[in-house]
Each structure stands twice: as C-alpha cells, then as structure tokens.
Amino acid sequence: MKKRIESVDILRGITICAMILVNTPGTWSAVYPPLLHAEWHGLTPTDLIFPFFLFIVGISIFFAYKYKNPSKNIYKKIAIRSLKLIGLGLFLNLFIPYFPFLKDFETLRFLGVLQRIGIVFFISAILYLHFNWRVLAGITVSILIIYWVLLGFISMPNGTLPTFNRAPNNWAMYIDSNILGKHMWQPDYDPEGLLSTIPSIASCLIGVLIGTLLDQLKNVKPLLLISLVFLVLGYTLNVWFPINKAIWSSSFVLATSGWATLILAGIYYLVDIKNIKFGGVFKYVGMNAITIYFLSSFISKTFYLTKVSETENIHSFLFKNMYAQSFFSTEFSSLLYAITVVVFYVLLGYILFKKKIFIKV
Template sequence: MNSTKSARLLSLDVFRGITIAAMILVNDPGDWGHIYTPLEHSEWNGCTPTDLIFPFFLFMVGVSIVYAMESKKAAGASQSKIILTALRRTLILIGITWLTQIILRWDFNLGHLRLPGVLPRIALVYFICTILYLKTSQKTRDWIFAGVLIGYYILMNFVPVPGVGYANLNPETNMGAWLDRLILTPDHLWQSSRTWDPESLLGTIPAIGTGLFGIRVGTWLKRKDKENSVKVSWMFTYGVLATILGLFWDLFFPINKALWTSSFVLYAGGLATVGLALCFWLIDVQGHKRFTYPFVVFGVNAITAYVLSGFIPHYLNLITFGGKSIYQTLFVPFFSPINASLAGAIFIVLILWLVMRVLYLRKIFIKI
C-alpha cells in the first residue's frame, strides 16, 4: 500500500477509470435475463462495446508498463529486481482470483476451482510483456507482435485439432478448448460449460499481442523528441489503420473475444489507441480536467475496484427488506424489467465509486 501518489499520465488514469466503470456496469446487471444488447458480450463472432472492455484494459497494462518500468530504472532498480517484483505481482493476482472464488462460494473443494480468469490473464500478460519490454528492443517487439498474430491465425485455422481431425473455430472443438481440457481438465474450466473457457491458455498468446500493442503506444507517448500534436496525430492514424486492418482480417479470421482472434487484437487495439489519443489530447494537451475526477477515482485503484466488484454486489444481495433484495425493493417496482436491470447496475457502480472515493481522499493507492 502506498500513501503517496507519484506523477502519472492523467489521461491514462481517466481512460482506465472509464474502462473499469464500464466493466463493473456490464458485470453486475440487476437481472441477467434483461440486458441491453450493447451491454452483453457477443454470442460468439462479432464485437459489442462490452467485448472491448477487457482488451482496452490489457492495452493499458502495456502502456503502463512503459511508464512504470522507466520510473523503476530511473530509480536505480536492476532488471532482476524488477522481474522478481513483476513475478510476485503476477502470483498475487492469480491467488486473488482463486481466493475470491473460494470466499464467495464458501466452497473449499479445489477440485472444481476455475483456474483461468480475467485477473490470471492480466497477470500473465503483464509478466510476459514486462520481460519483453526489459529484454528486447521496440523493433524486436514489433516482430514478435506480428509473429504472434500470424502464428495464432495459422494455428487456429490450419492445424488439425486432436480428436476432432480438422481445424475449426467452434466453442468446444477449437484448438484452445482442446488444450484447456488436456492441461487444466474440464473441472477447472468455466463453470457454465466445462468444455471450454473464454480466458483459455492458448488465447493468452494473442492477448500478449494486445499488451505489446499498448507498449508500442506507451513508448511513443513517452518520447521526448516529439511534439504532443505529432504524438496525437500518429496515434489517431495508427489506431484507425489497425481498426481497418482488423475489420479486413475479420473477413477470414472472425473478430471474436472468446478466442481473442488476431483480428480482434487489431480491431480492439486500434479503437483503444484512438480512445487514449482523444483522452491525451483533451486532458494532457488541452488541459480539460474538470470532468476527470470521477474516473480518476476508479483509474488509480483499478484492480482494487475490480476485486471489490465481486464482493460488494454479492453481499448487498444478501440484504433483504421484507424478503426482497435491495434490487427488488428499489428498482423492480419503478422501472420496466430492462431499465430496472440497468438501474441496478448503475447503483452498483455508484456504490463502488463511493468506496473508491474514500480511498482516493485518504490518498490510499493499493499496489499489489
């Protein structure tokens, strides 16, 4: 825990805060049976605004690595010490995921513990991208980025899946699903299917590409020899071109979040670059900062907000009034089913914001 706030890129905190608020909103509807389409994940191929939240966050992990690692190096930290710190953080994030499942379900049967997840993927991408940033040049990382996307495309589309006999992109029979069942076993996969997992081991490889995308943008933002206007112009151009290339690749390798396809990496990374460029231009260049406070509150304690978003709604649902939950009492009688569900989600976002605001005002920024 750190009680002092170091110099940060404000636009990155705001963009991260917006992303975390959106993540909480879509993860905690009042009623899972009544959700506006943009607030749902696509059923398989395709991309909704909800599908962009996770890659946006991984993209920002990459950007943050540049700023964090340069600060550590400037403070005299050795590469070995930085890597050990990154490893510790990785293991803690994975441990938090597993411990959260045990606590919320109060089930100590580890034989059915889901091993993959959002935080484990963030942790693995963070650790691997940290090593790549410290040990390779930007030119080498660009080649790795291209190799990861092309290699994943070839693997998923042309290598026969054992036991199936042909390459395919179906949920239960693609190469990633087969590998998860082989290594993790069905008992440790996504509980609603047990045959595949949206945060698969194989899908972590292109997710590293999303982190490298962020490192590329962060390296550009960090440059001292370029004017801010040039940085913004380059980011908009790079972002738009990547988005278009992703849409083109979608024609024969569909944009798919669950598979984290190569087209999805380019499409989501391009949009994230445009979004960060807009925030950077408005906030850090033009100085429009009045609207930033609500999002900064989330952005500076993003992982804490995400973890608490699993606990707070769970325990709020245990509170009843006359046998009815808070959601059934405050929202269901006054709204249509779909709007009551949305109002319930907004309520959770506000509750979590109040908690994060207390931490912010006390200058408590939890660092794992």
C-alpha cells in the same frame, strides 16, 4: 512516472467502471444487448472492456519500467505482483460466504480475469525489460500470425480440420478441455483459457508500444493514424479470422487495440494537450483500479451467495424491492441498479484518492 499522463488514468477508470457496469445488472434476464458479450463471433461494447484494460496495463508497464534495468530485484517485484493478481483471482473463484469458505476443488475454475492480468503482466514486463520497441513489435506481429495459422490451418490430432466455431475441433477449446478438464468457466471452454492467453499478451504489448509513443507525443495525429491502421487491419482480417473475444482472435486484438488507441487519443487531446477538465471522476477509480475491481467482484459474489430467504439472495432482494417495483421497464431498472453500483465505487475511489490511499497490487 514523474508526470502522470492523466488520460491513461482516466481511460483505466472508465474501463473499470464499465467492467462493474456490465458485471452487476439488476437481473441477468433483462440486459440491453450492448451490455452483453457477443454470443460467439462479433464485437459488442462489452467485449472491448477487458482488452482495453490489458492495453492500459501495457502502457503502465512502459512508464513503470522505462528507467529500470533487468535485475533480480526487478524480477522479484514483477513476480510478486503477478502472483498477487493470480492469488486474488483464485480467491474469488474459491470463495463462498459460508464455512469452510472453499469450493469443491474438483470443479474449481483455475483461470479468470485477474489470473490473466497477472500472467500477461508478468510476460509483457519481462519482454519489455529485455527488448526494444522494434523487437516487441516483431513479437506482437509473430504472435498474431502464428495464432491465426494454428487455429485456422493446423490439423487436429485426429486429422480433422480446425474451426473458429464453438466446437471440439477448435484448438483453443481443445487445449483447454484436455488440460483444464472440469476446471473451466464452461464445460467446453474458458474465455480466459490457456491458448487464448497468448494473443492477449499481444494486446498488452501493443499498449507498451503506444506507451513508447505517448512518451514522445506532441500531438494526437500519430495515435489517430495508428488507430485507423489497427481498425482497418482488424476488420479486414475478420473476413478470414472472425473477431471473437472467447478465443481472443488476432482480428479481435487488432480491432480492440484500434478502438482503445482512438479513445485514448480523444481523451489525451482534451486532457493532456488542451488541459480541459474532463473525466476526473474516473481518474479516482483508475488510480486504485485493481483494488476497486476486486472489491466489486467480491461484494457482488457475496450478495449473490448470501440468502435472505429460501428464494432470494441479497442481490435479488435489493433489486426487487428498490428497482423492480418502479414504472421503468425491467431492462432499464436493471441498468439503474448497475449504475448505482458504479456510483458507489466511484465514490469509494474518490475517498481513497482524497485520503491519498493508493493500494498497489
């Protein structure tokens, strides 16, 4: 975009920092509840992070392709970017810091965060190139309704009624188990599974629609109204289709889109309308978001897998010797470790920004 909307970069940076914060506690045995995902149904602040990022991907799609027309060259660029994201995700799942650098293929997890971003980006970008905002809105609504009907009302192959609970007769879990088999995050389901990727496309398309609105905004009132509508719809639908990140329920899409729109409205008002210098530190991270997320995941995994003794890895050694010995509680020490990691990547983002290094994935 010729003139960047800074609030989008800031929200993207906040989201990446939040991802790193919740993914790298000092110890998983001592984490404050808001920094954990809901066990199944429900919504914690941590559950907001991934849908926020897909929402921002949608906004970015609008501004990146609003002057583009469908062509072989555009399709090629979209496909290459999607494959890069999927490839990086598979690399993280394959990687161990010892020869031969590969996990056993029989239990390799096929899906993950970056893989879902790649798939969602590809489908959403293609849809945006071919349809106007009204059709995209219709597709989004259709996805949410059809997904609800499938998971809530269509009988399983054995004739039993479906459920939204963590059980074999949950359609999302059933499809993942039968298609992916052992290639999942958990033996019975994958939070970035196949069927639940479909409603995650709706999260991204809502971002595309919000991007369309941002391009014409003169005040934040429309954003505030839309956020209220999404939140009311999401929490109302929760009565019949529980808010659930693991299966990316339709109510989850609506509620998280409502929170994303509301927070974006607040940042947009302060930064882009009132020109208040706010959140610039997050903008540095937001402009190299995927690169910083990938590096944080790669380094964190390396720290966990590299032993410094028979009982300790680099991660546990650093936490034990630099944080766990303090007079703070274990939970707070664990949080301090995570905050230190976030500060490191914020500094990295600042250095990349100052050197005008922007790595496009």
